Amino acid sequence: MQIYLPIAEVSIDVFLLLFLGGGVGFLSGMFGVGGGFLMTPLLIFIGIPPAVAVASEANHIIASSMSGVMAHWRRGNVDFKMGGVLLIGGFLGSFAGVQLFSWLRTLGQIDLVISLSYVVFLGIIGILMLLEASRTILRSRRQSGARRRLHQHYWVHRWPLKMRFRKSKLYISAISPIIIGFVVGVLASIMGVGGGFLLVPAMIYLLGMPTMMVVGTSLFQIIFVTANVTFLQAVTNQTVDVLLALILLAGGVVGAQFGTRAGQLLRGEQLRGLLALMVLAVCIKLALDLVLTPSELFSVGTPGSH
Amino acid sequence: MGRRFPGMLPSLVVVALLPALSISPAHAQPLIADLSKHVVAITTGFTGSDVLVFGAVEGKGDVVVVVQGPGQDVVVRRKGRVSGIWANRDSLTFAGAPSFYAVAATGPLAKIVPDAIARQEQIGVDYLRLKLKEGSLAGPGERKLFRAALVRLRARDQLYPKQVFPVTLIGNRLFRATLHFPANVPTGTYTVRFYLLRDGKIIGGSSSPLYVNKTGMNAELTAFAHEQSVLYGLLAVLIAGFLGWLGAVVLRRHN
Numbered sequence: 001m002q003i004y005l006p007i008a009e010v011s012i013d014v015f016l017l018l019f020l021g022g023g024v025g026f027l028s029g030m031f032g033v034g035g036g037f038l039m040t041p042l043l044i045f046i047g048i049p050p051a052v053a054v055a056s057e058a059n060h061i062i063a064s065s066m067s068g069v070m071a072h073w074r075r076g077n078v079d080f081k082m083g084g085v086l087l088i089g090g091f092l093g094s095f096a097g098v099q100l101f102s103w104l105r106t107l108g109q110i111d112l113v114i115s116l117s118y119v120v121f122l123g124i125i126g127i128l129m130l131l132e133a134s135r136t137i138l139r140s141r142r143q144s145g146a147r148r149r150l151h152q153h154y155w156v157h158r159w160p161l162k163m164r165f166r167k168s169k170l171y172i173s174a175i176s177p178i179i180i181g182f183v184v185g186v187l188a189s190i191m192g193v194g195g196g197f198l199l200v201p202a203m204i205y206l207l208g209m210p211t212m213m214v215v216g217t218s219l220f221q222i223i224f225v226t227a228n229v230t231f232l233q234a235v236t237n238q239t240v241d242v243l244l245a246l247i248l249l250a251g252g253v254v255g256a257q258f259g260t261r262a263g264q265l266l267r268g269e270q271l272r273g274l275l276a277l278m279v280l281a282v283c284i285k286l287a288l289d290l291v292l293t294p295s296e297l298f299s300v301g302t303p304g305s306h
Numbered sequence: 307m308g309r310r311f312p313g314m315l316p317s318l319v320v321v322a323l324l325p326a327l328s329i330s331p332a333h334a335q336p337l338i339a340d341l342s343k344h345v346v347a348i349t350t351g352f353t354g355s356d357v358l359v360f361g362a363v364e365g366k367g368d369v370v371v372v373v374q375g376p377g378q379d380v381v382v383r384r385k386g387r388v389s390g391i392w393a394n395r396d397s398l399t400f401a402g403a404p405s406f407y408a409v410a411a412t413g414p415l416a417k418i419v420p421d422a423i424a425r426q427e428q429i430g431v432d433y434l435r436l437k438l439k440e441g442s443l444a445g446p447g448e449r450k451l452f453r454a455a456l457v458r459l460r461a462r463d464q465l466y467p468k469q470v471f472p473v474t475l476i477g478n479r480l481f482r483a484t485l486h487f488p489a490n491v492p493t494g495t496y497t498v499r500f501y502l503l504r505d506g507k508i509i510g511g512s513s514s515p516l517y518v519n520k521t522g523m524n525a526e527l528t529a530f531a532h533e534q535s536v537l538y539g540l541l542a543v544l545i546a547g548f549l550g551w552l553g554a555v556v557l558r559r560h561n
Contacts, residue, residue, distance in 0.1 A: 004352040004489070007522040007531055011353055011489035059542050066550025067557075108383050112393045227543045234539030238531050242542050249546070253553045290391045297392075298455035303381045303399050303439075 007241035008052040014247060018288055021060075021251025027306065028064065028252070029259025030266075031275045033200075034222065036061050037122060037192035039248070041282060042113075050111055052241050054101070054192030055233035061194045061226045065219045065251055072216025079167040079213050080297040082177060083220040086199075089178035090225040093185020098232040101189055105237070108301060112290075117191050121286045126279035133273035138242050140269070168209045168217075177207060181221065189229045194222035197279065336364040336510030337502040339371075339481075344514070346487055347521040354489045357516065359410070359498060360482040367504040368411065368418040369473045369481045372429055373516070375406030376494035377463075379439060382452045382459075398452040401439040405492035407431060407460075410471035410483040420506045427501065427508070430458055431466050464488040493518050 003014040020042055028035035036057050043053035072078050104110040159173030180202045184195035188252060199218040203209045210216070234240040339361030346355045359371055380403045386395035412416055415430045424433045436453050438444065444452065460466035465488070473483040485498075495517055502510035519526055531538045 002351060002489070003352045004348060004350055004524060006527040009490065009492075059546050062543060063553070064551035066547050067554040070551065070554035100445050108381060108394045108397060112391075116391075206558035223547070227547065230543050230546070231539035234477050234531065234542055236534045238535055240531070240539065242527065242538075242545070245542070245546060246549075249549055249553075250398045253557070257557065292392075293326060294385060294392055296459070297385045298452070298459060299385070299394070300381065300456060301381045303379050 003243075003247070004256070005048075005241050005244050007239065008048050008056075008244060010047055010049075011047075012046065017247045018251040019246070020046070021248035022255035023251075023254030024248075025064070025255025026259035026262070027255075029256035029261075030263035031259075032068075032263070033275065034064060034068075034194035034196045034219075035193075035252075036059050037118070037197055037279070038282060040192035041118065041286065043244075044065070045116075048241075048244070049239075050114055051101075051105060051237060051239045052244070054114070054190070055230065055237065055239040056241040056244045057192040057248075058188065058226045058229040058233065059240050059242065060248045060252070062223055062230060063245075063249050064256070065194055065222045065226065067253070067256070069216060069219040069223060072219060075216075077212055077216035078219045078220050079165055079209070080220065081163075082165045082168055082170075082207075082213075083217045085163065085174050085177045085219075086181035086184075087183025087224050088223045089183075090188075090221055091228055092178075092186040093182035093187075094189050094225055094228045094232060095185075096182075097186035097189025098229065098236055099135070100186065101233075102236055104190075106303075114191060115286050115290055117187060119283055119290065121187065121191075121198060122246075122279050122283035123287070125201060126276050126283055128201065129272055129276035130280065133269045133276055136269035137273065165209075167215050168207075170208065172207065180206065181225075185225050185228075188222075188225050189232070189254055194219075194226055196222060314484075315432075335512075337369070337500055337512055338362055338368075339500040339512050339514065341498060341514055341516060344516055346491065346516065346518040348491075348493065348519065348524055348526060349522055352489060352524075354491070355487045357485045357487065358482060359485060359500075360480070361500065362480050363475075363478070363502050363510065365504070366478050367502045367509065368413060369475065369483075370415070370419060370501040370503065371410040371471075371473060371483055372427055372499045372501070373406065373408045373410075373426070373485055373496060374404045374428075374499070375492055375496050375518070377402030378402070378405055378492075379403070381458065382456050384452070384455070396448075398444055399439040399442045400436050400453075400456060403436050403456065404434070405494060406463065406487075406496065407434060407466045408471065408485060409541070410473045410485060412473045412475055412481070415470055418503055423506070423508060424505075427499075429501070430470075431461075431468075463490060464512075465490070465492070487518070491518055493520060 002011045004011045024035040024039045040053050040057045045049050092211050104113050159175050162171060163174045164171050184199050188195045196218050200214050203214045203218060204211060230240055262285045342358035354404040363369060380400045381397050383394040385392045409430055419429050424430055428434050434542055461468045471483055471485060473481050475481050495515055497513055498516050499509055499513045500511055
């Protein structure tokens with residue numbers, strides 16, 4: 001059954017969209033990630049204009065992060081203070097990101113920048129995750145009892161403007177979460193992702209937050225950053241397709257249910273290893289598209305900010 | 307306005323021809339034509355649409371129908387290798403290129419329409435005047451290459467269909483043709499121009515507007531998104547937030 005998406009101005013099979021929403025929802029339920037990094041390239045692949053895909057996916061992520069954060073909040077796993085500080089950076093970053101997005105669109109380089117950002121960030125994160133997961137799997141096989149240090153101090157901990165984050169048991173400079181929030185905000189607006197795949201490792205390895213707090217807190221800040229991105233994209237570029245977001249959401253809610261159950265069957269490091277492979281697969285696909293000679297060198301677009 | 311409508315000029319020429327050609331009131335106009343509908347409505351279930359064009363001609367001749375969408379500026383970009391990566395490098399902007407262009411005729415255009423007329427009336431994609439926007443500089447070779455790319459890409463998207471749709475003549479008197487508009491047809495005011503040619507001369511013509519519009523929820527959502535973008539953005543955020551919350555509450559009870 002075809003459905004005409006009013007903002008994207010394309011006609012697409014509604015079941016294909018539900019299937020995509022469901023599939024990505026399944027994976028996000030299974031791995032506890034937003035899935036934006038999969039959804040946006042897939043939407044572009046099935047023919048949604050990149051600008052609309054990025055903006056509408058941000059809208060979709062608001063809803064999925066909202067669902068996610070509720071579960072973590074009930075268990076008390078959200079550090080609102082840290083989330084708030086990250087959010088300051090996140091807001092600034094998304095303002096800058098949407099402006100950058102508009103500017104790159106007029107230059108005709110937005111598709112390239114979207115692809116490049118994906119390749120670089122998915123590549124780095126995928127490799128790091130894969131290494132970490134395989135190390136954990138190997139270590140658990142060897143049954144070695146080497147204890148990790150409870151609390152590590154990195155160079156960022158020496159910066160000024162120190163704040164106490166009681167829930168995360170941290171006393172660190174507010175500057176580092178603001179910078180991390182900013183970077184994620186910029187990427188959220190350009191890549192159409194929540195940024196969880198960046199935020200989570202950054203919070204663990206750069207800020208030293210306890211793993212338990214990380215997912216809930218990142219979801220909390222992602223809600224607001226993607227809300228800001230959605231709003232700004234709607235106002236500056238008019239590229240938010242509410243209908244598209246709603247259909248993806250409907251599929252996603254069902255998919256996430258099954259995904260969560262499937263995720264309980266696997267161990268944490270196995271899940272992370274699988275997720276890493278998936279991230280790398282997307283990365284390699286996009287990298288090949290950039291490097292291999294395209295069959296069509298030309299493309300057509302509308303000039304300027306339309 | 308700033309936009310140019312290359313389709314307007316030839317159609318005005320045709321309309322201006324009409325009174326001169328129908329001098330004797332006893333004879334009907336050499337060509338009269340109409341469309342089965344003047345509005346292509348893009349609804350939520352829109353998958354493309356066919357419009358029947360039909361009419362009557364006085365005496366022998368060939369009928370040509372040209373459909374042209376509103377003109378808009380278009381950038382054509384060419385990728386090149388930049389340190390190993392394929393990126394957009396060169397671009398040319400065409401001014402007022404029709405968003406849609408299709409032709410229907412009773413036979414092959416090359417046989418029916420002489421070069422001069424085809425050029426003057428822009429009959430056939432090869433004769434479409436695609437001018438560069440002022441300030442865009444390019445040699446003739448480059449220009450040709452980019453023009454060909456624009457036509458090729460638009461043909462791929464079914465916006466400049468390659469084939470000439472058939473026009474059926476019945477008893478040298480009545481004609482009909484079906485024009486197909488694909489699902490991705492751009493919105494706007496189109497012109498449908500009709501020509502009657504005999505011995506390589508235009509002896510009759512007319513022109514009709516065709517409106518391609520989003521209707522119903524599509525139209526309202528689009529208008530809302532563009533005219534009240536602040537409110538649209540706020541609502542988009544609130545609806546998504548609410549549904550996410552609702553999902554969490556409902557599913558929690560479910561589990």
